[in-house]
Amino acid sequence: MASLRLSNLITRNLSSRAAAHRAMAKAALFADSSTRTRLKRYNHHIDKAQQLEARLAGTAKHSAGGAA
Numbered sequence: 850m851a852s853l854r855l856s857n858l859i860t861r862n863l864s865s866r867a868a869a870h871r872a873m874a875k876a877a878l879f880a881d882s883s884t885r886t887r888l889k890r891y892n893h894h895i896d897k898a899q900q901l902e903a904r905l906a907g908t909a910k911h912s913a914g915g916a917a
Contacts, residue, residue, distance in 0.1 A: 877890035
């Protein structure tokens with residue numbers, strides 16, 4: 850039971866971190882800096898969000914495999 854709660858916490862943490870990086874990516878587009886800098890920051894945060902979502906999908910797959 851404790852492992853289920855831990856995996857739920859990890860899942861929530863990863864999804865909230867991914868959402869935060871998506872928000873930072875959007876904010877980067879409207880920052881008061883050069884276009885190059887804004888694009889670089891945007892791409893960095895989008896890449897990070899995608900990495901977190903991939904980890905989330907891997908965690909979900911692992912959890913589903915363990916439960917079956």
